[in-house]
Amino acid sequence: MGLLFLQRLEGEGVFRCRRCRVDSASKDAIISRDFYGRTGRAYLFDHVVNICLGPNEDRHLVTGLHTVNDIYCSCCQQILGWRYEKAYNQSEKYKEGKYILERARMVKDG
Numbered sequence: 001m002g003l004l005f006l007q008r009l010e011g012e013g014v015f016r017c018r019r020c021r022v023d024s025a026s027k028d029a030i031i032s033r034d035f036y037g038r039t040g041r042a043y044l045f046d047h048v049v050n051i052c053l054g055p056n057e058d059r060h061l062v063t064g065l066h067t068v069n070d071i072y073c074s075c076c077q078q079i080l081g082w083r084y085e086k087a088y089n090q091s092e093k094y095k096e097g098k099y100i101l102e103r104a105r106m107v108k109d110g
């Protein structure tokens with residue numbers, strides 16, 4: 001185990017892990033609020049911080065087959081959402097490399 005380096009986000013509208021309150025994403029990085037996760041509403045983010053990626057998994061989602069990785073808070077290991085590694089439908093390609101954070105797992109500042 002190495003040292004855990006946590007990144008801090010500046011400005012208002014920072015989403016934090018609900019369990020440990022470590023910064024996860026900024027509202028400026030939101031691409032869409034029209035997503036649903038396992039626990040209800042979820043947002044699509046361009047980039048997030050302080051997360052660990054799980055292994056690649058193929059999942060059939062409402063919008064078709066995707067390869068995704070679950071994402072975990074790098075501080076408390078709570079599952080936060082997932083990352084789209086690959087979308088098989090042309091219309092879903094914009095999600096590749098982007099991150100879903102579930103609203104129920106986050107608290108928002110500001």
Ligand SMILES: [Zn+2]
Nearest residue numbers: 017020073076
């Ligand atoms: Zn956490």
